[in-house]
Amino acid sequence: MLFRVFASILICMGLIACEERGELSERTFVLPEDVANSYLTLLNPQQALSSDLYSMVIVPQSPLSPEQQGSYVISLTDLGSESLTSSYHGQWDENSELDWLNNTLNQHELDLTENLDLSIQVQCSLPCQLNLVKGDYLYQQKVSDDAFLIEYSIENNQINSAQYAEQYYLAVDPNDERTTLTDWKSKNGFDQGYDVHVIFRDSKDLGYGRDMYARKNDDGSLAFFVNNFVVVTGKGNPANYGPLNLFAATDQNFDYHLGSNAIEFSPINPDDPDSDKVLKFFTFTAKDEQLVQHRLIAADLDGRGTKYMPSICLACHGGNLLPLNTDNSFNHLSLISAKLNQLEVNSFEFKASGIYTRAEQEAGIKLINQWVRDSYAEMGARDATQVGYWDSRFVEEVANGRYGGETFDLASYQEDAVPEGWQQTDYRPEGVESLYLQVIEPHCISCHSLRGYAAGDDDLVEPVIINGEKIKLGNAINFSSYEKFISYSDIIIDYVYRRGVMPLSLRNAELFWQPPYSAPALLANFLPGFDVLNSDGEIQPPGLPVARLELQRLANFPVRLNGEASYFAQTFQWTIISGPVGHDGSLENADQKIAELTGSMNGEYVIGLQVANSRGSHSTEMKVVIDNTREPATALNFVDDIKPLLQTQLFNLRTCQSCHNPVVGVEGIPVHYDDTNDQLYADVRARVNLKAPMDSLLLQKPTRHQHGGGKRFDLGTSLGEESYNTILQWIISGAPCGNDPLFCL
Numbered sequence: 001m002l003f004r005v006f007a008s009i010l011i012c013m014g015l016i017a018c019e020e021r022g023e024l025s026e027r028t029f030v031l032p033e034d035v036a037n038s039y040l041t042l043l044n045p046q047q048a049l050s051s052d053l054y055s056m057v058i059v060p061q062s063p064l065s066p067e068q069q070g071s072y073v074i075s076l077t078d079l080g081s082e083s084l085t086s087s088y089h090g091q092w093d094e095n096s097e098l099d100w101l102n103n104t105l106n107q108h109e110l111d112l113t114e115n116l117d118l119s120i121q122v123q124c125s126l127p128c129q130l131n132l133v134k135g136d137y138l139y140q141q142k143v144s145d146d147a148f149l150i151e152y153s154i155e156n157n158q159i160n161s162a163q164y165a166e167q168y169y170l171a172v173d174p175n176d177e178r179t180t181l182t183d184w185k186s187k188n189g190f191d192q193g194y195d196v197h198v199i200f201r202d203s204k205d206l207g208y209g210r211d212m213y214a215r216k217n218d219d220g221s222l223a224f225f226v227n228n229f230v231v232v233t234g235k236g237n238p239a240n241y242g243p244l245n246l247f248a249a250t251d252q253n254f255d256y257h258l259g260s261n262a263i264e265f266s267p268i269n270p271d272d273p274d275s276d277k278v279l280k281f282f283t284f285t286a287k288d289e290q291l292v293q294h295r296l297i298a299a300d301l302d303g304r305g306t307k308y309m310p311s312i313c314l315a316c317h318g319g320n321l322l323p324l325n326t327d328n329s330f331n332h333l334s335l336i337s338a339k340l341n342q343l344e345v346n347s348f349e350f351k352a353s354g355i356y357t358r359a360e361q362e363a364g365i366k367l368i369n370q371w372v373r374d375s376y377a378e379m380g381a382r383d384a385t386q387v388g389y390w391d392s393r394f395v396e397e398v399a400n401g402r403y404g405g406e407t408f409d410l411a412s413y414q415e416d417a418v419p420e421g422w423q424q425t426d427y428r429p430e431g432v433e434s435l436y437l438q439v440i441e442p443h444c445i446s447c448h449s450l451r452g453y454a455a456g457d458d459d460l461v462e463p464v465i466i467n468g469e470k471i472k473l474g475n476a477i478n479f480s481s482y483e484k485f486i487s488y489s490d491i492i493i494d495y496v497y498r499r500g501v502m503p504l505s506l507r508n509a510e511l512f513w514q515p516p517y518s519a520p521a522l523l524a525n526f527l528p529g530f531d532v533l534n535s536d537g538e539i540q541p542p543g544l545p546v547a548r549l550e551l552q553r554l555a556n557f558p559v560r561l562n563g564e565a566s567y568f569a570q571t572f573q574w575t576i577i578s579g580p581v582g583h584d585g586s587l588e589n590a591d592q593k594i595a596e597l598t599g600s601m602n603g604e605y606v607i608g609l610q611v612a613n614s615r616g617s618h619s620t621e622m623k624v625v626i627d628n629t630r631e632p633a634t635a636l637n638f639v640d641d642i643k644p645l646l647q648t649q650l651f652n653l654r655t656c657q658s659c660h661n662p663v664v665g666v667e668g669i670p671v672h673y674d675d676t677n678d679q680l681y682a683d684v685r686a687r688v689n690l691k692a693p694m695d696s697l698l699l700q701k702p703t704r705h706q707h708g709g710g711k712r713f714d715l716g717t718s719l720g721e722e723s724y725n726t727i728l729q730w731i732i733s734g735a736p737c738g739n740d741p742l743f744c745l
Contacts, residue, residue, distance in 0.1 A: 031304075034543040034568045034613045036500025039304055039509065040312045043501060043695065046158035046323045047115070050690035050734040051564055051594060054110040054134045056088075056120070057100040061127040061143065064094045072124040074108060079117040079153065100131035100138065107133075113594055115156045115691065122150040135634035137736045158323040164330075165297035165309040171330040172280035174270065181225065181284040181293035184262050188223035189215055196364040199249050199356045204347035204442065205316075206301055207241025207507045208258070209249025214368050219273055220378075221266040222340075222371050230258045240303060241507060246349050250356045260284045260293055263313075265340065265375050276382060277375070279338040281313040302506040314338050316505060318450025320388065320670070322686045325679060326745055331686075333388045333670060339379065339450045340372040342399055345413035347442065362412050370408050373399035384454065389668030391454035394419070394480035398449055421481030427467045429526065432482050439523045443503050443512050444479060452478040455659075455669040456708035464705050474708035487706060489527045496523070497532035499567050500542025513541050545569050547611040547620040550694045554725045556630040559597040560732050561587075561607060565692035569593070569611035577606040577621060602626050633729035638681050639738030642730055645723055646673040646684070656702070659709050666708070681743040685735055693731040699724060 031037050058072050070092035076085045088108040097103035110132070112118070122130050122144070130150045132140035144150045155161050178184040185191065196214040201207065209229035216222055229248035233239045248256040262282040269275035284293040298308045314321055320337040324330060343365050350358040373396060380392030401417035404410035415437075422436040436445075456475035463470035466483045476484035485492075495502045497520070503509045512519050517539045524530045524539060534540045546567040553559065563572050574595040579585050580603030588596040597607065603626060610619040636642075646656040659666045661674040671683045687697040702712035703724065714720035730736075737744035 032614065033570045034545070034615050036509070036542045037304055038499075038501045039302055039504060039506040040307060040315050041504075042159065042311070042315055042321050044689040044697070045156065045160065045691060046321075046686065047690040048155045048158055049112055049132075049139060050693075050732070051113050051115055051562075052134060052560075052734060053594075054112060054132055054139070056108045056110050056122075057103050057131040057133055058090060058106045058108070058122060058124070059098050059100055059103055059129050059131065060092050060096060060124075061098075061129055063098060064092055064096060064126075066094045068126075069093055070096075070124065070126045070128075072122055072128060075121045075123075076110070077119040077121070079119050085116075085118070100129075100133060100141075101136065112154065113592070117156045117161075118154045120150070120152045120154070124148040124150070134734055137634065137637070137734070139734065139736065159321040160308050160311045162297055162308060163328070164311070164324060167324055167328060167330045168310050169282075169295070169297070171335055172278075173282075178262075178282055179295045181260050181262065181295075184264075184282055184284070185225065188221070188262075188264055188266075189217050190223070190225075196367055198361045198364045198368075199246075199351075200361070201243065201246035201249070201349040202347065202507075203349055204344065204508050204511060205505060207245065209245035209247070209256075211249045211252070214364075214371070216371055219267075221264060221277060222375060223262070223264045223266075224368075225260055225262040227260050228258045229253070229256045231256050235303075237303070238510065243349060246351065250351055250354075254287070257286045259286050259296070259299065261313075263340070268335065276336065277378060278336050279317065279340060281310045281317075281338070283309055283312075304506060310338075316447050317341060318390075318447065323682070326682050337388060337390070339390075339395070340375050341446055341450070342369050342372055342402070344442075344446060346415040365413065366403060366408065366411070369399060369403070369413075373408075385667045387662075387668070387672070388670040389454050390452070391457065391475065391478075394421075394478055395449040398445060419480070421484070427469050428482055429467070432526075435482075435522060435526055439519050440479065440485065443508055443519065444485075447504065448477060448479040450478075452476075453668060453670050453708075455666045456706075462710075473706045476706040484706075486526065490529070492523075493527055493530055493532060496520070496542075497530075497540065498542060498544075498546050517541070543568055543613075544615050545611045545613045545618045547609045547618045548692075548694070549607075549609055549620055549622040550728060552623045552625065552721070552725075553728070554625050554627065554630070554722065555729065556628050556632050557597070557599055557626060558632070559624055559626075560633060561595040561597060561609075562693060562732050563593045563595075563609050563611065565694050566593075566609070566611045568613050568615075570613040571611065573610045573612075575608040575610075577608045579603065579605040597624065599626070600628075602628055633733045636726065636730040636733055637736045637738035638684065638730070639740040639743060641726055642684065643680070643743075645726060647675075654709070654712075656709075656712065669708075675742075678742070681737050688731050688735050690731065690735065693728055696727075696731055698731075699727055 056074060060070055064070060072090055074088040076087065077083065078085050090106045122128065124144055125148065127148060128144045128150065130142040130152060131138055142150045142152050158164065177187055194213045194215045199211050201209050211227035211229065212224060214224045229245050230240055231244040231248055262284065264280045265277050266280060267273050267275040268278045283296045283299050285296055287293055298306045299312065300306045301312055311321055317338040320334055322331040322334045345358065345365055350356060350361065376392040376396050376399065379390060382389060397419050400406050401419060402414050418433050418436055422432060424433050452475040457472060463472045464487065466487060469483065471483040473484060473487050476487050479485045503512050520539045532540050548565040561574060572591060572593050574587050574590045576585055576587060580601050583599060583601045583603065585597060585599035585605055588598060605624045605626060606621055607624055608619060608621045610617055648655060657673045660669055660672050662672050662676065673680065677683065684698065689696040701707045703715060705711060713724045715724060
């Protein structure tokens, strides 16, 4: 009652802007370009096409007769703002060229450098064809329907879209039995009651008041649903996610009910109760006028914009977000990859008195955490040969440590448990346990302990020496030891301090960067070569512009220069710093994020890039070695150039395919690169970052020690440099497939 009175006073004073409940719509929250804003997403957005300039070539499907005329209109619409961005029109006659490669009169520019979700609509007066072209390569071909209309959407993000969400729900609820929260509860046995009910505020995750109900069914399946309470003080305002939300939840004040989330750990095949259990995520609206909570395909969970299911869930649940299969079905590896998170009691806020104190709810939370630990063991007991097999041993150790061991003997959650891989030893630096308890445990381990694959811990390569100890770095991404964590020190500096994409959730990042930056400072003390400091020698939070380019390119003219991997860049400026004596090299679009180096003279060029924003500027440079006997980058394709790199043995070195195959390869490896994989091109594309080519997993994996197969591309050798460069140039050119009908559908 007290909370309702307090809230009513705030409303009367105009301090709370109550929103319409029901469909969760995107809140207006505009951030400057120099503020990190990559929360609850993955680092590779999986673009359908690379950021570049393309051509649309519109041709008739059949020749026109002498007396026949034809015409068309192209409309380009930004799907985000639903506004028309540009339009074109053209005509045909009996002389119109039907071959897209030779038609120069019906070409129209398509600018995809702004990374928009774009809709292309072509209305023709007779049957026609849309050809999406860059260079001499056909990326997409669409034929008009009976109304002579072509509609084609280009997704800037293939793992965060309406289609992705719809296919996900089709995979986890194929019979549409969970389209409302009431139906979901019924399917999961809540008609018969629940086992645990707890209420708290999750200060580290989303900041909501959480009204959580949990149930374990007779078949071992688990089900959880949470009513989320948020007291809105302004659209996108961080204050929305504060302590008031706990009072709204404990008082059950549904005026502030944002909506509900539900998770079940149940058989992947609804018709086979013995099939492997997987996590299934559902998001529902608040109650409408008929008191129904409807399933949502998207929601704004953190005030930073609407994101689609299941990306907003899998991002923090150890999920591997891959694009849809070539038949548009949801990717199986993504479906089986998610895991439950432990309830981290030390990050929760509870009522100070009454039935919702920590002490009163400790037993219920412990039971939930025991179920979650058991789900890890069940997933870890799967067939080790299964694609993407996950090793659960470390996260089980973390879960057990919080309650005294495997038997969960302790009644309350232990906040100071340190896993063996993080305990102080003679060969680890002083203070490693403090690093774990003050940085890794509160900010990193809940997500990272769920990541990785068992295949990364094989014995194919020699250990790396860290602090005088031999350490295997396969599956280092799970941070199961200090050594595995610190092996990523250069990446940690980049992702945490320069780029600001870790910690991945917004509330967690806010806690990590809480002044006076004690957690960032402690972590920095352990990172060799740390240099992200301001002029006063203090830790610098993310937001400064950072120009990023690869160190060297082997190429022929023209050379596509891509600066999109840069951080917080608002302006771009490319320059030719040096070149061969008497060279005629020049830059096109030198003030754009994507530029082009042209010329005719062989030799070594040094190209500079300067980026800037409101906080300052930063410059970097790269070496471009021009050899006009090289095949142009635009001629590279997957079938002729990349597939052989993955499959052909060179100089007695193991190929990628040696391990990445289902017959004699490594058990549980997440992707196969042999020809029995009819999704081969799609699987390779899923490991390519078209927006920031140098960040592609296809390049990062074989050049790092953390790759379970060791370094396959040694950039200190000509062979390694050549292989790396071929893949890089192919990605920059848009990663085209080629003409093989088996792989290039």
